[in-house]
Amino acid sequence: MILIVVGSPRTKANSKALAAHLQALLGARDAAAEVFRLPARGLAGPDLDAFVAKVRSCDSLILVAPLYLNGLPASTQRLLEDLHDRKATDLAGAAPRFYGVAHSGFPEATQRAPEVRTMELFARAMGWPWQGALSLGGTSPIDGRPLEEAGAFGKVAREALAAAAPEIASGVPFSPATIRASERSPFPIPLRPMIWLVNARTWSLARKRKVALEGEPYRLETAETA
């Protein structure tokens, strides 16, 4: 059984869209996959026990997570810590193949490198086979929609997951070609003009909403008088 863990605290999570798409691709290859959504508050008590039991019984575990300030979201980081704490007890002898899918709005794979490295070091600490990670950039415009509805902004993700699915189904590591395919920027124009366009939209939205984008609410003098 393949367990796909959605490691994002957002309600309208791109991680969830990526996981659902991957689950469908695996299903089309007769590879049964379950998607587990990590709650925003994390797991504790009987909920954590039940999740650990799922991990124990799966053959492959795929962690799909966004980039939060150079790493995994805190609740996902906490989940990995909790699993490691159970390595010698409830997870003794378990060794699922561990895959990662890291993604961010920033297009550059270098930005997701620490997050991917954390996934790898976790796998090694657990003694689980590390199968590699996809590193998808420019995923913000997906906006939580099914990948089929994300048009050009979902193209790289669709193609990378399509390449990854047979590798996961076969239980082999991601090939270098699959990983390279995931790292391509989905943006059709160079970085600086793209940034100019995105910023112009942001400023326009700020004007419509009559909000000041550059205020300093936490400057000490401002905060003290707030």
Next chain:
Amino acid sequence: MPASSSRIFILSALSADRRHGSATLQALLGAAASKGLRPEVVDLPSSKVQACYGCGACGLTTPGTCTVQDEMQRIFPKIVSSQIWVLASPIRFGSHHSELKKALDRCQPLMVPVYTVRGGEMNFRPRYAPRPALLGVGLLPEPDADQEQAYRHLVARHGLNLAAERHACAVVTGADVADVAQAKIELALADLLEPAPRKRTKR
């Protein structure tokens, strides 16, 4: 460059390591005192800091303000007004302990939701100036070259993404005796306190 009378604000998850965390914090405080710095410490495991839920309100709804009302509302001004901001944590899989990560994830309000190119990459514009120098102090139970390398890279990435004026890193292990640990941190602090060559800084 922070002066020796600078405010040094320490966000610490070191108490999550019950064996070596306390000694490491003492080494950090000792290093700060040796440089004449005035430290303030927030122990995150005992603070009520909630995780970021990715609501995005700090971008375009309440720009620069996190809507979650908890201890972070008192922490944000301390970060902004500090000259040196210290992230002190056990290293877990090459990254921060989740207790520190909770606080860090909440720091998106420190950036303006407008992009720029920094270090050749797409990044957010920083909201405040001047910005503190950043010091990462990581604790490993025993020497581990892979985890140390990953952690140092992580702190360097923080320095770029948060547009820190400068950044430095110290990795302490449970095998270090107290004065070795303190000396490691003093070396890293010295990097932050040394005069830097003048260069034009882009916001």
